[in-house]
Amino acid sequence: MAFRKIDIDALEEDAFGEEEIDFQEIGELRPVSDVESEVNTRAQEVRSLLQRGNFSEALTAALQNPPYGAPYHAAKARNTQTVMDAAYQVKVTDMTQVAKSLSPEEQDVLMKYLYAGMAAPEHYSSGHLLYWHEKLTEVAGQGCIVRVITDRRTV
Amino acid sequence: MSDAPIVNEFNQGPISCHAFNGDRTELAICFNTNVVSIFRKSGASWTQTSTLAEHDKPVTSVDWAPRSNRIVTCSQDRNAYVWTLDGATHQWKPTLVLLRINRAATFVRWSPEEDKFAVASGSRCISVCYFEEDNDWWVGKHIKKPIRSTVLSLDWHPNNVLLAAGCADMKARVFSAFIKGIDKKPAPSPWGEKLPFNTVCGEFSNGSGGWIHSVAFSPSGESLAFTGHDSTITVVSPGTGDVQSIRAPFLPYLSVIWLNESQIVAAGHDCAPHLFELKGQQWAFSASLDAAVKKADVGFTARDTFRRMDSRAQSATSTDTEVHTQHQNTINSIRPFSGTPGHVEQFSTSAIDGKLIIWNAHSISRGLGNLHL
Numbered sequence: 001m002a003f004r005k006i007d008i009d010a011l012e013e014d015a016f017g018e019e020e021i022d023f024q025e026i027g028e029l030r031p032v033s034d035v036e037s038e039v040n041t042r043a044q045e046v047r048s049l050l051q052r053g054n055f056s057e058a059l060t061a062a063l064q065n066p067p068y069g070a071p072y073h074a075a076k077a078r079n080t081q082t083v084m085d086a087a088y089q090v091k092v093t094d095m096t097q098v099a100k101s102l103s104p105e106e107q108d109v110l111m112k113y114l115y116a117g118m119a120a121p122e123h124y125s126s127g128h129l130l131y132w133h134e135k136l137t138e139v140a141g142q143g144c145i146v147r148v149i150t151d152r153r154t155v
Numbered sequence: 156m157s158d159a160p161i162v163n164e165f166n167q168g169p170i171s172c173h174a175f176n177g178d179r180t181e182l183a184i185c186f187n188t189n190v191v192s193i194f195r196k197s198g199a200s201w202t203q204t205s206t207l208a209e210h211d212k213p214v215t216s217v218d219w220a221p222r223s224n225r226i227v228t229c230s231q232d233r234n235a236y237v238w239t240l241d242g243a244t245h246q247w248k249p250t251l252v253l254l255r256i257n258r259a260a261t262f263v264r265w266s267p268e269e270d271k272f273a274v275a276s277g278s279r280c281i282s283v284c285y286f287e288e289d290n291d292w293w294v295g296k297h298i299k300k301p302i303r304s305t306v307l308s309l310d311w312h313p314n315n316v317l318l319a320a321g322c323a324d325m326k327a328r329v330f331s332a333f334i335k336g337i338d339k340k341p342a343p344s345p346w347g348e349k350l351p352f353n354t355v356c357g358e359f360s361n362g363s364g365g366w367i368h369s370v371a372f373s374p375s376g377e378s379l380a381f382t383g384h385d386s387t388i389t390v391v392s393p394g395t396g397d398v399q400s401i402r403a404p405f406l407p408y409l410s411v412i413w414l415n416e417s418q419i420v421a422a423g424h425d426c427a428p429h430l431f432e433l434k435g436q437q438w439a440f441s442a443s444l445d446a447a448v449k450k451a452d453v454g455f456t457a458r459d460t461f462r463r464m465d466s467r468a469q470s471a472t473s474t475d476t477e478v479h480t481q482h483q484n485t486i487n488s489i490r491p492f493s494g495t496p497g498h499v500e501q502f503s504t505s506a507i508d509g510k511l512i513i514w515n516a517h518s519i520s521r522g523l524g525n526l527h528l
Contacts (some may be wrong), residue, residue, distance in 0.1 A: 016279075016303045016324060024303075025325065025364055104402040108363060141404020143386030150365035150385040 015019055025152040026068050032075070035067045035119040039075045043082045051088055056098045059086040063102070063109045068153040076116075084124050088130055095135035107140040111148045112155045160445075160481055161513040163201060167192075170505040171214065172488055177221030177490060183207070183228075184511065185214040191228055193247070209236050209249045214263045220269040227252075229260035229274050233493040235284070237272075237293055252293040254282045262308050263518060268315045270337055275306035281320055283332040283352075298330050298353050308369045308410075312376045313496070316341040316350060319379055321367030327381040327389070342473060345377060345394035360399045361387045368423070374497035380419050382408035385452045388421055388431060390438050399438045401431065410489040414499040414516050420444065422504055426478055434509040447479040484508035 009015040042061065049058035062083045067075040087110070090098050102110060114133050117124040137145065161305065170188040175182055182201060189210045194201035203386055210229035219226050226238040227248065233256050236249040237388035254260060258277030265272045274282040274295065279302045282295035304324035311318055311332075318332040327467040331350035333341070346356040357379070365384030372379055378392040384407045389400040406424035413419050417439075427445035478484075484507035492513050494500035505511045 020303070021324075108402065141386075142406055143402060145402045146407055147363045147365075147385045147387075147402065150383070151363040153364070 014063055019142055023106045024069065029069050029071060032071055035069075035072050035075045036078070038065070039067055039079045039082070043078060046082050046086055055086065055094070056101055059090060059098060060102060060106060060144070061085070062074060062112075063106045066112070066153075066155050068155070080113060080116050080120075080155065081123075083110070084117050087113070087117075088128055090132075092128075092131045092135075095132055096139060097114040099136045099139040104140070107136060107144055108147050108151075109155070111136055111140065111144045112151070116150055116155050158515050158517075160515070162481060163513070164511055165201075165510040165511065167511055168493060169484070169507040170487075172216045173503065173505045173511060174217045174219040174226070174490065175492065175503070176219050176224065181219075182511075183217045183219055183226055184505070185217060185228075186509070187213055189213055189230065189232070191217055201243075205247060207236070207238055207247055208250070210234065212259070215260060215507070216264075218264050220265045223269045225265075225269070227263050227272050228514060229254075229263040231259035232277075233257065233264060235260055235272075235274050235282075235293075236457060250293065251282050252295065254295050256280065256282060258305070261305060264311060265309045266315050266332075267313055271315070271332065271334060273309050273311070273318055273332060275309050275320060279304060279307040279308075279437070281306055281309065281318065281330070281332075283318070283334065285334050285337050296334065296352065297333065299351065301355065301358075302328070307366060310370045310372050312344075312346070312372050313374070314341045314344065314376060315318050317344075317346055317356060317372075317376070319370040319372055319381075321370040321381050322374055323366040325360060325364050325366065325383070327359045327361075327367045327370050327379065328355060329379060330355060345392070356394050357391070357393060359389065359398070361385060361389045363387065363402075365407070368407065368409045369421075370414060371413055371419075372413045373413050373416055375416060380411050380413065382411045382421050382423070388419070388438075390419070397436075401438055401440060403429070403440055405429065409485065409487050410504075412489050412491055412499070412502060414502070415497055418516075420489060420502060421518070422489050424485050425480075426428070426482040426486060426506065426508075427480040428486070428489065428502075428504060445480045445482075456500065482506040482508055482510055482511055 046058045046062045114129050117129045118126050171185045171187045173184040180392045183191050183192045191207040193205045195204045210230035210232050214230045217228045229235040235252040238247040241248050256276040256278040258477040260274050262275040262277045271285045281298040284293050284295040287294050304319050306322050308321040312421045316333045318330050321327050333350050333352050361383035363385040367381050367383050370381040380390045382388045386403045386407045387400050391398045408421035409423035411421040419431040420428050422428040427443045429443050430441045432441040486504045487504040488505045490503050492501040492503045493498045
């Protein structure tokens, strides 16, 4: 039960609403087609890296410049698929080392995708993601999880 | 002086805020109620001498002006009181301040010159209060724009004019709180040259969202540090244009202070003060100042251990629920205790566990080797 049942901002003309927060945190939105083509290019790049067996590099590439913002449903799903493809190729025993090779920003982005993956168990088996979650938390700490929760830029 | 932190247990409930007087012999503290208790140091312990009971909702913040010996309190009841000690009766006398806000007051701090104070509030403004001789009362002037949500913390620049504010709209800002007739024109600084009231001298984000819980100017006022609910700590220096955001691997920090120009201490949900240091040009996490020693598991026989395991259906005695730090719950306030602004020697922390701990900053460099997490 919510602590407060009355929406005290209902009569406030100038309330700080979701839309404004998203604009502040994400900024101007780009055309959907631009974002989608960028995501598709990245997907191909990651796939070719995976074919060559460069799993760590593929994961790093997959985590660059993720699509943020409400209109990009398709691009987000596609990019989650790209990150998951790379993440699933990393063996449990290599996870710690791969996680350490990521920058703090990339670690935070990876954590976002782990949660996104676990939110869609019909597409991604959670077992491997839970291993990833454990190993990444060992490396990046609880702060990494907190940042996934606070960040309005969701994936 | 011993290096061990001095732990003061009050056992009166969670501490929401605390402030010491100028010579650190008296303490104003609020146990999450509508009353502020005044304690006087007697030997190693603290004895309660009086209470400040005028608010009718929980007190959110208290500050004690060291030289003019006045206390200011603010509360969820949307009021602030300035308390002065009556010399004859030794009673604290309240004076109501006209804040003109319609939401809770959240934070209050005296300016360095003690001629103004600023009150942060949930009504998306900061009330900068000063004493009006003509009317014989404290009046407040509002800093409103461009604040979009509750202001959670404040810190005054040493020049008595600039004011930093941490806000629930995920921004830390620096404002001018220049009051005509009280302030002299401040010297130009990296924050700006012309500074009429409500000038926005800087607006900063921490990178990954989250409320800004605490702000602090460096002792010189050249830099600003702030902590967010995304477990980051950010240091900005407008003089050099440098902005550094450290993504800490720990839980979020609720309070931050500078020990000197190259050391910052932050504490919060991890229940321990953490030291951040400037090494070369780079800020980085250095150490936890709480050694977090595990208490030896004594007084249990093997039989007890097996019985406990049996009754809790555990395969081994779990230590997961034990907190090994001095504070047993979230630290919500750090304040300098001794030393000078550019060279803090001791600082105090108060927490939801009802403890107030005084830490020695000078033991840091000596004991770093075995303090690492």
